Amino acid sequence: VSAGMVAMIHDNTQLPxxxxxxxxxxLGRKHKLGYKKK
Known part of the structure; x- marks a missing residue:
């Protein structure tokens, strides 16, 4: 079983x-997503 993920995290002052x-x-790899709001 494969799963894909697309994340859209942004605010009005940041380009998507x-x-x-x-x-x-x-797909098939591990990823760590980090987000910091300035």
Missing amino acids: LIDIVGIELA
């Missing part, structure tokens, strides 16, 4: 990085 996140999250 949805494309980059989608590319970096490859």
Whole structure:
């Protein structure tokens, strides 16, 4: 069973990085997502 995840976390002052996140999250690998609001 495979699962993919796409996360969109941003506010009005930050550009959405949805494309980059989608590319970096490859199936079958473990990833750690971090988010800091400035």
